[in-house]
Amino acid sequence: MTYTFDSTVLREYDIRGIIGETLGADDARAIGKGFGTLIRRAGGSMVAVGYDGRVSSPMLEHALVEGLTSTGVNVRKVGMGPTPMLYYAEASAEDVDGGIQITGSHNPANYNGFKMVFQGRPFFGADILKLGEMAEAGDWDVGVGEVETLDVLDDYIARMLTALDGIEEGALSSLRVGWDAGNGAAGPALEKLAARLPGEHHLLYTDVDGNFPNHHPDPTVEANLEDLRQLVAEKNLDFGIAFDGDGDRIGAIDGEGRVIWGDQLLMIYAEDLLKERAGATIIADVKASRALFDSVSANGGKPLMWKTGHSLIKSKMKETGSPLAGEMSGHVFFADTYYGFDDALYAGIRLIAASARLGKSVTELRGAMPDMLNTPEMRFQVDESRKFAAIDEVKERLAAATGVEVNATDGVRVNTADGWWLLRASNTQDVLVARAESDTPEGLDRLMAQIDEQLAASGLERGPQAGH
Structure with a gap:
């Protein structure tokens, strides 16, 4: 048996989708099968599961637990609570090898998703893509896991x-x-x-x-x-x-x-x-x-x-x-x-x-904090195929510029006498993020002009603000 996720669901930092459109019980079951299999193959046997207050969360929890136990992994259900309560259930118990919280985080009410911890480390990026590959191949262990319920809130x-x-x-x-x-x-x-x-x-x-x-x-x-x-x-x-x-x-x-x-x-x-x-x-x-x-x-x-x-x-x-x-x-x-x-x-x-x-x-x-003048985080829509390429173009142009100091840890953060400005591509959406900070209003204007100049040189402009 194989399964294919909607192309928008398996993301860099988490798994998320729109209930009834891109995410449902079958997805939760397949996530459980993949995660449970990886835990088993890493020598683990117990996964903690929690969920947030969204209307769709109990339904997803039921299917996730089915998927996990079908691989022979045991499940400790900690019930509804904040994501860190699930992290606590995973981190504080020696017999727990992984954890999954069903949560839509700060997204609109019709969204939901999954945040995961694997043997004490965050489970993201290539880990999440692996769940998709395993589902396509039907590469899942088969077994019978047990389910227990534990109230960890007071602890x-x-x-x-x-x-x-x-x-x-x-x-x-x-x-x-x-x-x-x-x-x-x-x-x-x-x-x-x-x-x-x-x-x-x-x-x-x-x-x-x-x-x-x-x-x-x-x-x-x-x-x-x-x-x-x-x-x-x-x-x-x-x-x-x-x-x-x-x-x-x-x-x-x-x-x-x-x-x-x-x-x-x-x-x-x-x-x-x-x-x-x-x-x-x-x-x-x-x-x-x-x-x-x-x-x-x-x-x-x-x-x-x-x-x-x-x-x-x-x-x-x-x-x-x-x-x-x-x-x-x-x-x-x-x-x-x-x-x-x-x-x-x-x-x-x-x-x-x-x-x-x-x-x-x-x-x-x-x-007592210094009064820095900074912009809010500005987010604007850029085609997915252009967002990383545009940042690379900005890096190249700045490498040839004089009098600017560039930090390329994540996008470009440019220090000038006026302060600094940032341009980076969102990892989770087709969005570029910009921010600037200066000591003076005039300095801030000059920094914003530099951002606009770089965008224009790549055929882009700061368009309408994109939401999260």
């Missing part, structure tokens, strides 16, 4: 709370924090967590609803933080934290309602961590502000700029032994006293801990 919450160990209760008792779960899968975990945290906590939208009736759960879009901003203002709270649909990306605002972007959060986490681990390597993606890299250096750390993509960052952390990494998109990875995966709930607790240890409020920490 997961207890483990996260260890982030506050060693901090005096008195330093935390006056804390007042707002939280917005956005009707995503992190809601029930957040309720249990907040009940055990010191201080006063105000929660929004913790009931799980895969139709996202209040706002779309993507905390990197400022409009989605408006309800949290109002809550913080009305209740006069210290700061606010928001999650994406599956709880692996964090958004935050300070007590004055200012957004604390992904790279700014990383500045706070790094300042705290480097007090204990001087000289540590801190990784951020190519979209992060120069202010972050400068701050890491100033606090005695080694900043490392790396490619965008949570799987790529996790792999680089393992390779370099980095205890902390983050992305502009709100993925933050702690490997100092945690497991190295991206967990927005844990990142929320670490923000509380960092503020207490540094002896400054989150608003003070945010206020």
